[in-house]
Amino acid sequence: xxxxxxxxxxxxxxxxxxxxxxxxxxxxxxxxxxxxxxxxxxxxxxxxxxxxxxxxxxxxxxxxxxxxxxxxxxxxxxxxxxxxxxxxxxxxxxxxxxxxxxxxxxxxxxxxxxxxxxxxxxxxxxxxxxxxxxxxxxxxxxxxxxxxxxxxxxxxxxxxxxxxxxxxxxxxxxxxxxxxxxxxxxxxxxxxxxxxxxxxxxxxxxxxxxxxxxxxxxxxxxxxxxxxxxxxxxxxxxxxxxxxxxxxxxxxxxxxxxxxxxxxxxxxxxxxxxxxxxxxxxxxxxxxxxxxxxxxxxxxxxxxxxxxxxxxxxxxxxxxxxxxxxxxxxxxxxxxxxxxxxxxxxxxxxxxxxxxxxxxxxxxxxxxxxx
Amino acid sequence: xxxxxxxxxxxxxxxxxxxxxxxxxxxxxxxxxxxxxxxxxxxxxxxxxxxxxxxxxxxxxxxxxxxxxxxxxxxxxxxxxxxxxxxxxxxxxxxxxxxxxxxxxxxxxxxxxxxxxxxxxxxxxxxxxxxxxxxxxxxxxxxxxxxxxxxxxxxxxxxxxxxxxxxxxxxxxxxxxxxxxxxxxxxxxxxxxxxxxxxxxxxxxxxxxxxxxxxxxxxxxxxxxxxxxxxxxxxxxxxxxxxxxxxxxxxxxxxxxxxxxxxxxxxxxxxxxxxxxxxxxxxxxxxxxxxxxxxxxxxxxxxxxxxxxxxxxxxxxxxxxxxxxxxxxxxxxxxxxxxxxxxxxxxxxxxxxxxxxxxxxxxxxxxxxxxxxxxx
Numbered sequence: 094x095x096x097x098x099x100x101x102x103x104x105x106x107x108x109x110x111x112x113x114x115x116x117x118x119x120x121x122x123x124x125x126x127x128x129x130x131x132x133x134x135x136x137x138x139x140x141x142x143x144x145x146x147x148x149x150x151x152x153x154x155x156x157x158x159x160x161x162x163x164x165x166x167x168x169x170x171x172x173x174x175x176x177x178x179x180x181x182x183x184x185x186x187x188x189x190x191x192x193x194x195x196x197x198x199x200x201x202x203x204x205x206x207x208x209x210x211x212x213x214x215x216x217x218x219x220x221x222x223x224x225x226x227x228x229x230x231x232x233x234x235x236x237x238x239x240x241x242x243x244x245x246x247x248x249x250x251x252x253x254x255x256x257x258x259x260x261x262x263x264x265x266x267x268x269x270x271x272x273x274x275x276x277x278x279x280x281x282x283x284x285x286x287x288x289x290x291x292x293x294x295x296x297x298x299x300x301x302x303x304x305x306x307x308x309x310x311x312x313x314x315x316x317x318x319x320x321x322x323x324x325x326x327x328x329x330x331x332x333x334x335x336x337x338x339x340x341x342x343x344x345x346x347x348x349x350x351x352x353x354x355x356x357x358x359x360x361x362x363x364x365x366x367x368x369x370x371x372x373x374x375x376x377x378x379x380x381x382x383x384x385x386x387x388x389x390x391x392x393x394x395x396x397x398x399x400x401x402x403x404x405x406x407x408x409x410x411x412x413x414x415x416x417x418x419x420x421x422x423x424x425x426x427x428x429x430x431x432x433x434x435x436x437x438x439x440x441x442x443x444x445x446x447x448x449x450x451x452x453x454x455x456x457x458x459x460x461x462x463x464x
Numbered sequence: 465x466x467x468x469x470x471x472x473x474x475x476x477x478x479x480x481x482x483x484x485x486x487x488x489x490x491x492x493x494x495x496x497x498x499x500x501x502x503x504x505x506x507x508x509x510x511x512x513x514x515x516x517x518x519x520x521x522x523x524x525x526x527x528x529x530x531x532x533x534x535x536x537x538x539x540x541x542x543x544x545x546x547x548x549x550x551x552x553x554x555x556x557x558x559x560x561x562x563x564x565x566x567x568x569x570x571x572x573x574x575x576x577x578x579x580x581x582x583x584x585x586x587x588x589x590x591x592x593x594x595x596x597x598x599x600x601x602x603x604x605x606x607x608x609x610x611x612x613x614x615x616x617x618x619x620x621x622x623x624x625x626x627x628x629x630x631x632x633x634x635x636x637x638x639x640x641x642x643x644x645x646x647x648x649x650x651x652x653x654x655x656x657x658x659x660x661x662x663x664x665x666x667x668x669x670x671x672x673x674x675x676x677x678x679x680x681x682x683x684x685x686x687x688x689x690x691x692x693x694x695x696x697x698x699x700x701x702x703x704x705x706x707x708x709x710x711x712x713x714x715x716x717x718x719x720x721x722x723x724x725x726x727x728x729x730x731x732x733x734x735x736x737x738x739x740x741x742x743x744x745x746x747x748x749x750x751x752x753x754x755x756x757x758x759x760x761x762x763x764x765x766x767x768x769x770x771x772x773x774x775x776x777x778x779x780x781x782x783x784x785x786x787x788x789x790x791x792x793x794x795x796x797x798x799x800x801x802x803x804x805x806x807x808x809x810x811x812x813x814x815x816x817x818x819x820x821x822x823x824x825x826x827x828x829x830x831x832x833x834x835x836x837x838x839x840x
Contacts, residue, residue, distance in 0.1 A: 127559040128504055131566070177744055179736055183503035184681045191674030192729040195722030198596060202717050303511065303670070304574075307567035314560040318553070344575075351578040357571020364564055374555045 102224040102237050107338040109243035110296045111308050115334030116250045117292045118309030119327050120285055123265050127310045132190035134293045134305035136167035138197035157294055164290025220299050220352045246295040253288050262323055300353035307357035315367035318374050333363045391431045396458035399450045412447045479599045480709045482607035486663040487705025489614035491697035493659040494676030499632050504562050507673035510660045511566035512543025514573025514669050517594050529606045533661050540657045543569050597668030597721035599709045610662045617658045629690055668721040678728035685739035704728035759802045761832050767821050768829035784818035
């Protein structure tokens with residue numbers, strides 16, 4: 094299927110948005126404040142609406158500033174509420190952002206309903222229409238305005254991360270040590286929150302408030318299932334974000350459905366895949382590891398049993414292949430599997446009706462017994 | 465604007481009753497959720513319910529509330545199970561689990577919703593009322609469903625009161641005395657799902673979580689006991705539900721969900737500020753009074769110390785000290801206000817350009833200095 098020029102532009106905006114969200118989201122997920130993205134992305138609606146009602150121009154950069162300020166204000170409000178000791182963090186978040194969001198929704202439906210800021214756009218974004226708003230400089234059409242906006246935001250995100258990489262890393266993983274070194278964890282925290290707010294505002298335009306959360310949380314969480322270092326996690330997270338954007342866009346075209354919703358669902362699938370098949374921390378890897386350990390332990394138990402009894406008077410009874418399961422109090426079929434596996438691996442050999450340890454089996458048993 | 469007048473209208477009365485019931489049930493279950501630090505689980509559940517609504521419609525073609533609510537309940541329940549499962553991985557923390565479930569389920573729901581809309585099915589109209597809620601669309605039968613499910617949920621909470629109380633405050637002990645903690649956890653989560661689902665039509669998926677959190681956070685300020693907290697929370701929830709529904713049916717273009725949420729938030733803000741004992745306003749007043757007392761005590765002790773230092777120097781002005789000198793003392797702030805207050809209490813009098821202790825002030829200062837063990 095070929096994409097038209099407009100669709101290529103939509104895809105480009107979607108990918109830039111997803112990557113920008115993934116890069117900032119990495120730090121939210123690592124700092125365990127992923128739900129702040131939920132709070133911020135909802136609250137920026139109020140900022141956008143208030144700034145719009147003030148300047149009456151949807152293209153004004155004041156909107157970006159006003160909205161980002163609301164995001165930061167939300168974080169401050171949540172933290173102030175927690176500091177009073179009256180409300181815990183989960184309830185503080187749950188108290189602050191629905192209120193700000195509600196004010197925003199009411200303002201939109203009462204005062205801004207006639208412009209293209211409507212309640213549908215709040216939830217769905219308007220990615221499909223983004224190419225209609227062009228950036229024209231000196232008479233030349235440079236492409237959709239949203240594309241340049243998201244590219245600038247992504248650039249700012251990357252620049253911030255590169256510039257403050259060391260500080261971000263230390264304050265994220267060991268805030269106490271960072272403070273002792275004089276790295277000002279609070280400054281990093283609010284710097285990051287400002288960055289998240291700006292990114293959320295840009296992404297809000299494209300994908301709406303709830304789906305910003307999907308792009309900020311799911312790709313980094315998927316990356317954390319796999320990566321073991323910060324650079325790897327940032328890189329993987331950005332890659333996963335891009336994958337979610339591309340597949341989500343394709344699926345939305347197939348179904349003729351919301352692109353933003355489809356990207357969010359795709360991000361969820363990316364996380365689900367990582368959660369299941371990550372070679373280091375995935376569910377399947379854990380199951381396989383448990384199974385391997387189960388067989389290895391059974392083999393070692395058998396070897397220890399044989400070592401204890403072979404070359405002794407009771408060996409004829411204790412080591413008989415068809416009796417050994419009774420002495421170990423195992424299921425006969427399971428014992429058969431263990432014995433076959435041990436024979437195949439050269440730990441155990443059959444001598445007549447009895448089982449005997451090979452040299453390798455002997456050393457395995459000794460190792461297990463700590464001899 | 466007379467808020468009671470629309471209550472004469474039968475439809476408005478029905479709608480108000482339904483939304484009040486939603487608020488009350490949300491308040492009861494929200495109290496438990498907030499105490500268990502699961503204030504945001506409701507957010508995940510309500511967003512996760514959206515694909516259930518859309519799927520129920522796609523599969524049955526019905527727009528009846530019981531059908532859609534059943535779909536919502538199944539999807540919301542599935543969402544909460546996914547959260548509980550993924551956070552068992554050491555690499556997924558609770559915040560991320562909640563964020564992923566709420567946003568990706570919701571995304572899926574939007575895909576299905578837009579798919580239904582664009583497939584041109586005439587019957588689709590109205591599914592999007594589940595986003596922000598439209599209490600006006602509640603029929604009498606819907607209100608019966610809402611109150612029925614809500615009543616069952618509240619009766620179950622009453623029946624299992626002791627058990628729910630124990631697993632909320634001390635799950636370890638509950639397990640120790642042989643209570644089925646996992647089953648009770650599951651039960652409480654299921655009831656929360658029910659509370660969320662009955663509110664979807666009037667409040668909407670996006671803001672339903674606030675109906676759980678805000679009344680409970682407000683009620684927490686008024687009491688330290690579970691029983692009163694749950695019922696106060698239910699009352700706050702019902703009040704915000706009713707007020708929100710009334711406002712939204714009287715004021716043009718005012719979606720119900722945001723109206724209910726703002727009423728609940730107002731109650732929470734007032735409670736945080738003015739609840740007896742825990743209110744922030746009282747705490748601020750008490751802190752101010754404490755600061756003032758500490759300052760006046762410090763100034764009195766300083767003045768006494770200066771007097772005894774001067775005893776042999778025969779000051780012309782009868783041991784009067786200027787405010788500038790006292791500023792360097794223990795209080796560490798400008799003492800002029802404090803001196804004025806002390807003068808009003810008759811402990812200090814103005815002499816020339818300065819201040820001197822009265823006899824009563826000298827006694828008080830000596831008593832205070834004796835109190836801190838520093839008497840010479």
